Amino acid sequence: EPEVTQTPSHQVTQMGQEVILRCVPISNHLYFYWYRQILGQKVEFLVSFYNNEISEKSEIFDDQFSVERPDGSNFTLKIRSTKLEDSAMYFCASRVDRLANQPQHFGDGTRLSIL
Amino acid sequence: SQQGEEDPQALSIQEGENATMNCSYKTSINNLQWYRQNSGRGLVHLILIRSNEREKHSGRLRVTLDTSKKSSSLLITASRAADTASYFCATASNQAGTALIFGKGTTLSVSS
Numbered sequence: 001e002p003e004v005t006q007t008p009s010h011q012v013t014q015m016g017q018e019v020i021l022r023c024v025p026i027s028n029h030l031y032f033y034w035y036r037q038i039l040g041q042k043v044e045f046l047v048s049f050y051n052n053e054i055s056e057k058s059e060i061f062d063d064q065f066s067v068e069r070p071d072g073s074n075f076t077l078k079i080r081s082t083k084l085e086d087s088a089m090y091f092c093a094s095r096v097d098r099l100a101n102q103p104q105h106f107g108d109g110t111r112l113s114i115l
Numbered sequence: 116s117q118q119g120e121e122d123p124q125a126l127s128i129q130e131g132e133n134a135t136m137n138c139s140y141k142t143s144i145n146n147l148q149w150y151r152q153n154s155g156r157g158l159v160h161l162i163l164i165r166s167n168e169r170e171k172h173s174g175r176l177r178v179t180l181d182t183s184k185k186s187s188s189l190l191i192t193a194s195r196a197a198d199t200a201s202y203f204c205a206t207a208s209n210q211a212g213t214a215l216i217f218g219k220g221t222t223l224s225v226s227s
Contacts, residue, residue, distance in 0.1 A: 042219050101146050103160040
């Protein structure tokens, strides 16, 4: 069964450094998402991406965050200058199309630890 | 903002018993989805129920939706040790956006 893959599984970065998290969505999916889950808290929506542009973003997704689909397969989340509070699990998800009532399929996540 | 809130926060049962988890939300929805998360892993989609549906089954899973009460329940019948995980409800609004709003989840422990 096709799946969403994320790399790396664990990323340790010094505060203030840039970090790029990578995702390969399911190949025929058109809608892509990033979510994060701070330890012990809810999964929170960050951003959705469709047709090569941001479709929605949350208040968390400020100027320090950006997303990109650099080629036909990868979908990346960049944090420009990481802060301690960026430490979390980051999940990528994809969805087949824009139609309502379609599930999102999640990757296993990248655990980001900011020191 | 709409929220899915599950209860109980934690549930411990024996293998073979049924597990029921509840979810409440605040605003109008297109659909409500249930996900499972094993420790340290990603979210696995279990079942989606549309706002015009009242009940849905998938294997040992039964989901109900009461839009008048803005609540849903997930029933796992004849539980197994492998069902041990956290379970989250997530709502998708009936506006243009497709972002999922997750609840805090119920941690289910099934002992053999």
